[in-house]
Amino acid sequence: MRYSKLFGKTVRNAPKDAVLESHKLLFRAGFIRDLSAGRYLLTPLGFKVFEKIIKIIDEEMQTIGGQRVSSPTLHPLELWQATHRDVAFGEGLMRVKDRRGAWFAIGATAEAVMTEFVKKFSPSWRDLPFVIYQFSQKFRDELRARGGLVRVREFLMKDSYSFAADEESSLKCYWDHFHAYEKIAERLGIKVIPVEADSGALGGDFCHEFITPCDFGEDTILTCECGYRANKEKAEFVRENINLDEEEKPLEIVSQPEWVESMDDNVKHYNLPKSRFLKNVVYKTAKGKIIIAVIRGDLEVNEVKLTKVVNEGELIPATDEDLIKMETKPGWVHCWGHQALYIGDLSLQTVKNFIGGQKEKTTDCVNVNYGRDFTCEVLADITEAHEGYFCGKCRKGKLKEIRGIEFGHVFKYDDFYSKAMRATFTDKNGKEKFLQMGAYGIGIERAMAIIVEAHRDEKGIIWPKSVAPYQVHLVNLNPKSEIRNPKLNADEVYEKLQASGIEVLYDDREEVSAGEKFVDADLIGIPVRLVVSERNGDKIEYKGRDKKESELLDLEGVVERLKA
């Protein structure tokens, strides 16, 4: 490709609101533009990288026996409603009504569609297991779209779905994907850490996220020396016993100054650590139902864990107005007695004689004991894990926090979708059984951003060979015909390289200085730069983008090196 004719050239400045280096570099080097927040256009350079990422993923999906299919973007809303995924996705799922009044979800994922697809062929045990996959545009109406290609509102996703007759073969599909994802990451030049994760709005109970460590990532994972790795939404940890050897004392209503409202006020007033207090955090569901999370004072509620326990879709933090409607206010919420669903954290069982729980204008109570004085409808793990907590698996090591970006996600659903949608197969005895399902996703835009985060320097991108838009960046330093290098014609070098099957980006611009061409080559980041100039005579300067030194080779030498 002649750079002079390439649509989408480099620019000096990145957008002012760009935070991640991958966003700045991909913009400046001319790979992407935003059409609106979170919706990106890919230039010809950007699409070249995209194609290579897609090809690698496609090959690995074929290797594990995946069969490529395609499905519509607009899904009949009933398919989402069958498993209440419309509620679980909340406002993140876009909906649209057609001119005949039928409602559609704009595909955010395709579990239900694929389940419906499979139903249409009434499979028998002979057909199972199989994996179908597609590359298709997905839509998530994110409240905030930030970080360039990392969190977007519309993106291409490789999503695959496995259908199996039993647990064993379903798990085989799961681990096939797990290993394929490791392989894909390796081929893309990305380091990933598979971690146990929460499946969130997608349903199911067993899943892994593949996280790329990155200081600016949105995800936090917790790791232990014992090998335990989980994301913050899933990580289990040991809640230390605070004072379980203490004897239970009788509950007492005590007088308390009105100013004691927050946890800090309490610590000050009683001169005791936060862990001795009860804390309430109030949420509401989309339908307005009040949820009160009760937790030990030194711990934080993790909304994802809580959402999963409540299982009624998105939770929204209650506002002061909500509290007024409950006839209370911040700091005054009671651990019992409100018209609400109470969810208690496991930490309520680690303290004797809690303080708090019934704050009024001039009183509160002390010596509150869970089980004796109050109980919650559900007692579960709703606490956010943090660095330094004891690992929930080995119960000895201390958890460490790593920030990162989610590269891929694998889910084992069992019959979560097939039961709700009556998706069955006929077994050897002619009996109808529910299909065992798994789903597996990689976002392509995000993969591109992750690659750039991992492969760059202060001058620009350094593409791994496997996904570079071109193999070589050929720079002609004397493109004007009147001063053309008499010993080596760059146009001919371009033609010959292409004839050898090498993908060449050829900077043939006449109006641009040598310095600018070098700056652009470093910014665009193609792995090898070749320079044809009068100074080099009949030799070509060969330089790896990641190397400091260059070499002079003849054309044959260049081709040989590139083909090696």
Added chain:
Amino acid sequence: MRYSKLFGKTVRNAPKDAVLESHKLLFRAGFIRDLSAGRYLLTPLGFKVFEKIIKIIDEEMQTIGGQRVSSPTLHPLELWQATHRDVAFGEGLMRVKDRRGAWFAIGATAEAVMTEFVKKFSPSWRDLPFVIYQFSQKFRDELRARGGLVRVREFLMKDSYSFAADEESSLKCYWDHFHAYEKIAERLGIKVIPVEADSGALGGDFCHEFITPCDFGEDTILTCECGYRANKEKAEFVRENINLDEEEKPLEIVSQPEWVESMDDNVKHYNLPKSRFLKNVVYKTAKGKIIIAVIRGDLEVNEVKLTKVVNEGELIPATDEDLIKMETKPGWVHCWGHQALYIGDLSLQTVKNFIGGQKEKTTDCVNVNYGRDFTCEVLADITEAHEGYFCGKCRKGKLKEIRGIEFGHVFKYDDFYSKAMRATFTDKNGKEKFLQMGAYGIGIERAMAIIVEAHRDEKGIIWPKSVAPYQVHLVNLNPKSEIRNPKLNADEVYEKLQASGIEVLYDDREEVSAGEKFVDADLIGIPVRLVVSERNGDKIEYKGRDKKESELLDLEGVVERLKA
């Protein structure tokens, strides 16, 4: 691929509402399923064909220098509004509001998006011309979705866009595409006739449709021996003079029985041919504005032509209620005097002393002459062409009608979009000028249907080699291990063919009879069928899907034949 493990097997019956053979066959053979009306799922077999069609189109786009890009599906609605395309597309364009209240169009085509894309890089004359293209999902909220893959609500489209500095280089891009489309059709095994067409809601003034002749097609084209070819919405023809030598007589109000309302009533009452009467056809715009089309009694209004002349978006036929509001009724509409925009057809100039135009309870008028007694705001070609009319180009030949399906469409827009969107480039003298634009589209689902319409027999599909899902369909007639052919192991044949780089669909099913396997092979329509059976010993039966006779070859002979 082992057929036993393929997702999406054959079935006996087509859906009851299927009309086109391509729909029935693609369904029965297991290439497609509908998720909802007009929105299709592609099975692995269907996607294989899709991939091959895409590859052929992609190669031809590369050959003419196209640069592949990608753009979001949701377009900020403002981009559509800039050229009033939102109005022109009417309800066919789906719209959706995001959670922050921003309106988006769900991409029906991408002219405005691509214009915006190009603007973001402020091109100069040095960058021009260039062609960018994509394969992306398009959405049209069709009132009726029928004919399987021919008229769908959602489809993959190859859409390309050319941007040029002047008329000449813009036209070069146009004809490059024109010839590329002929080449693509040829490679897909499709016969196409390029015809002059109307650009409809897309804007612009110069375009060609590529029509595949098909008796069940939705489009009608008119051809003349002189070479003129146009679709019904565009075709120009000569309006014969009816009685221009007659002298203009004075307009007269005459009494007329109340029952004389329709054209047939008039013919009966006056005993004169339809061509002597005035006819009014009433429409309204989306905003409720009344349009009255005035035309010679023997001609029909073509809504597309009329819509284009009115240029206020979709036109809807007026209802009886609309006429009541106008204080008239069917057959009583006047050729003048209503609160309406009057559009007259050129045929008003071919008759002297028209009858009609002012029907009241007991009167009408005669000797009405256009120009003298009434005029319309616009006089234009709004008549539907028909077989037998005189060609508008040579004015001698008679037009012939052919039915067909639109395979592709090329548009020359000049500065229709760039002017409205202020999309400019810097010319050699540093002056800002409007970009000259063209756009070019091929729908992939429809291409697949057209191929099947053209390549089939009573037994099933007969795929052209270029797009067949697999090159050979290998049938094992003795798959059960206990009765396996001792001289030739079909599993090994399968492996060896694959190792030779041949794409094989291998029917290894144990539970299916030989007869059923043959029926399935004919239905699926892979170009070559190979049979391994005990009867054939160490030879393989080789039969072309389009041939009656088979041959016995050894494996080497088969490979040689396939590689030829």
